Amino acid sequence: DAKTTQPPSMDCAEGRAANLPCNHSTISGNEYVYWYRQIHSQGPQYIIHGLKNNETNEMASLIITEDRKSSTLILPHATLRDTAVYYCIVRVHPRGGTADYGGSQGNLIFGKGTKLSVKP
Amino acid sequence: DGGITQSPKYLFRKEGQNVTLSCEQNLNHDAMYWYRQDPGQGLRLIYYSQIVNDFQKGDIAEGYSVSREKKESFPLTVTSAQKNPTAFYLCASRRAAGPNEKLFFGSGTQLSVL
Numbered sequence: 001d002a003k004t005t006q007p008p009s010m011d012c013a014e015g016r017a018a019n020l021p022c023n024h025s026t027i028s029g030n031e032y033v034y035w036y037r038q039i040h041s042q043g044p045q046y047i048i049h050g051l052k053n054n055e056t057n058e059m060a061s062l063i064i065t066e067d068r069k070s071s072t073l074i075l076p077h078a079t080l081r082d083t084a085v086y087y088c089i090v091r092v093h094p095r096g097g098t099a100d101y102g103g104s105q106g107n108l109i110f111g112k113g114t115k116l117s118v119k120p
Numbered sequence: 121d122g123g124i125t126q127s128p129k130y131l132f133r134k135e136g137q138n139v140t141l142s143c144e145q146n147l148n149h150d151a152m153y154w155y156r157q158d159p160g161q162g163l164r165l166i167y168y169s170q171i172v173n174d175f176q177k178g179d180i181a182e183g184y185s186v187s188r189e190k191k192e193s194f195p196l197t198v199t200s201a202q203k204n205p206t207a208f209y210l211c212a213s214r215r216a217a218g219p220n221e222k223l224f225f226g227s228g229t230q231l232s233v234l
Binding site (some may be wrong): 043120 | 160161177228
């Protein structure tokens with residue numbers, strides 16, 4: 001799986017948009033970009049994922065560059081409860097709807113992430 | 121409510137003791153995972169299971185053992201061979217196939233050595 005690079009920490013003012021960058025310059029054509037976040041002492045929570053098109057859901061937006069070497073997670077109106085560590089992960093998605101039983105393929109590799117602090 | 125339940129929340133281990141961490145899910149997921157997290161670090165994969173009665177070693181399996189006798193259960197045993205067991209342990213599950221294979225995590229177990 002491709003490796004990702006994220007800044008170790010970022011600050012954001014409450015109510016403003018939080019833009020979290022991620023570099024994945026070695027990403028291959030069949031690797032998806034996933035974002036998770038982890039609030040202190042809890043399990044990580046899925047946020048969003050995408051392949052090459054921009055994606056939006058009720059939590060966030062994901063902007064992927066045309067060359068797919070980087071992406072940005074956008075929290076449009078950050079709140080204090082968004083303070084967490086945000087993980088950017090790329091992984092191969094198994095094709096054809098078959099189960100991926102092969103080795104570690106498809107397993108998510110979590111780096112250190114970006115610690116986002118939302119301040120009043 | 122559907123979800124993943126880990127127990128206990130906190131666990132203490134004495135020297136030379138084996139301890140077992142429980143993970144149960146009622147999401148009907150095929151795949152289950154165990155991760156270890158040390159302070160300020162990311163998650164590292166210990167073991168995973170894609171199907172009942174089968175499991176595979178992850179990146180740091182030494183000193184750990186698992187079983188997958190039932191689809192909904194994937195207990196992790198931290199053996200006495202694991203010399204540095206103090207960490208936050210996370211269990212996760214997902215469907216084995218499909219485009220939205222997001223991981224669902226439990227709330228974690230903090231293991232400490234007495």
